[in-house]
Amino acid sequence: MSGFKKFLFRGNLVDLAVAFVVGAAFAGLVKDFANSFINPLIALIGGKPDYTRLAVTIDGTKFPYGIFVTSAVTFAITAVIVYFLVVLPTSKLIERMDRGKExxxxxxxxxxxxxxxxxxxxxxxxxxxxxxxxxxx
Structure with missing residues (x-):
């Protein structure tokens, strides 16, 4: 039992749990940002990117590929948001902070x-x- 307690309270396991919780909260934040600002902006320019109705039927079996296309577009939008609003500014900030270090x-x-x-x-x-x-x- 002591080995199990040791495993549970190791630093990296706690760090992983905290990172998971923060990541889940951040995912919600990015999703809400995209739904509130980016998707309406895209809809204003070129229409709403919703392809969920697209499907092809082969031999009586329906393949709703539009669901995947909509998810892929959403993923691409989310990736662009995360890169330009989180990764790029954070990288620049870290680079500036590390300039004077030997x-x-x-x-x-x-x-x-x-x-x-x-x-x-x-x-x-x-x-x-x-x-x-x-x-x-």
Missing amino acids: ATERECPQCLSDIPVKALRCRFCTSEVTPAAEMPR
Whole structure:
């Protein structure tokens, strides 16, 4: 039983649970934003993207491919919203915050693994590396 308790209260499991809850809330936020602003804007320009009635019947069996097409359009709209309103601004903010920071790691010239800047030997392939002060720029 103690192993199970240890498993439940490990940091990464709690982090995953929190990320799941925040992600679900964020998904609702993006969906509502798309329904409130983006979809009406698209409907204003070119009509509402609703293809759910599209279907093809083959040998008496109906294939409602319009449901998939509508979901694909919604997915594309959502992906564009998330990229331009979340990913891009966040990347720019992180880039600005990291400008003044000094590098703490560098690449090993032999195995291309990240090693500390002051390392004299790679911890992965054990090859000797040039000290950081002597590295050409």
